[in-house]
Amino acid sequence: MNLYVLIRFFIxxxxxxxxxxxxxxxxxxxxxxxxxxxxxxxxxxxxAALSSPWIELFLGVFLVVGLWTQWVLTGVRVLLAAFIFxxxxxxxxxxxxxxxxxxxEFLSLPxxxxxxxxxxxxxxxxxxSRKIEIVSFMxxxxxxxxxxxxxxx
Amino acid sequence: xxTWVIVVVCVIAVxxxxxxxxxxxxxxQSVESRVKGDEGAPVRIMExxxxxxxxxxSGALYLKQFMVEHPRxxxxxxxxxxxxxxxxxxxxxxxxxxxxxxxKFWLFHDYLVERQTQWKDLIDARPAFMLMARDAAMxxxxxxxxLRDKSIDxxxxxxxAEGKKLxxxxxxxxxxxxxxxxxxxxxxxxLKALLNDSKK
Numbered sequence: 001m002n003l004y005v006l007i008r009f010f011i012x013x014x015x016x017x018x019x020x021x022x023x024x025x026x027x028x029x030x031x032x033x034x035x036x037x038x039x040x041x042x043x044x045x046x047x048a049a050l051s052s053p054w055i056e057l058f059l060g061v062f063l064v065v066g067l068w069t070q071w072v073l074t075g076v077r078v079l080l081a082a083f084i085f086x087x088x089x090x091x092x093x094x095x096x097x098x099x100x101x102x103x104x105e106f107l108s109l110p111x112x113x114x115x116x117x118x119x120x121x122x123x124x125x126x127x128x129s130r131k132i133e134i135v136s137f138m139x140x141x142x143x144x145x146x147x148x149x150x151x152x153x
Numbered sequence: 154x155x156t157w158v159i160v161v162v163c164v165i166a167v168x169x170x171x172x173x174x175x176x177x178x179x180x181x182q183s184v185e186s187r188v189k190g191d192e193g194a195p196v197r198i199m200e201x202x203x204x205x206x207x208x209x210x211s212g213a214l215y216l217k218q219f220m221v222e223h224p225r226x227x228x229x230x231x232x233x234x235x236x237x238x239x240x241x242x243x244x245x246x247x248x249x250x251x252x253x254x255x256x257k258f259w260l261f262h263d264y265l266v267e268r269q270t271q272w273k274d275l276i277d278a279r280p281a282f283m284l285m286a287r288d289a290a291m292x293x294x295x296x297x298x299x300l301r302d303k304s305i306d307x308x309x310x311x312x313x314a315e316g317k318k319l320x321x322x323x324x325x326x327x328x329x330x331x332x333x334x335x336x337x338x339x340x341x342x343x344l345k346a347l348l349n350d351s352k353k
Binding site for chain 1: 160163170320323
């Protein structure tokens, strides 16, 4: 176990928790959060409320088990960049939001804290992508690669 | 292959857990003094609100107008859901529950939402609530006794606990014929759809 793997697990479990929390509650709760950010057109808001928790969950699960790790890290970065943009525009526009709604009722964070945390996570995923061989320790990617190279011998 | 196994396992686990959570969500009996509208109305709304929340005031004013325009369409039941981030959330609910015990709930409710901007930023909003109680022709001596009654808090917290069981996290949350709508925009969409359905 190394620090990179711990960070991979941390980000993975964070995404699993965030996705699960939204998926187990009525989707209208998260739809209300999206509507409060006032950034997507009407039809897309419902689509985003229904799909993004699943995306968060799958990215988290794949990151923890270490399957398609490089692609998943890219997906995590894209999602984090979207969160940073959405929350930042709410701060700039001074929308009347006191907390992010990222983790439902379990954790309430002020918007600037969310931008800071997401930015740190984004930077961490860049580091993970650059050290993919070390990050892949204890991963299915590693397991399949080893299996493949054994069968090739 | 492994990818699909993981995806299918996740989907089954989440949908199973969701089904379990939804079956655990039950509703309690109505409190008659906080119900208004035609008893046989086709649309039944249960509203969870915090009187200090601006979105709740906006939703309440919209619902009031909707019920004036469609007097036989809606039966509305109000439940307290004071949020800890609102300084006067609990106190305003106490006054409203005491108004309910004097049969003045809806009048006091309307004053609270219509005048919200006048009291929500005050350090002490109790004089503003007292003024509204007088405007609603409430018995203020009876009100003062009522405010000291601990059972008032129990009623409010019971409503809030029920809201939490129903997965309410934000206010205003509505249950329109049992379906969740959070915020005025979702409520509007649901009510318009129900009106269109009834016209067909």
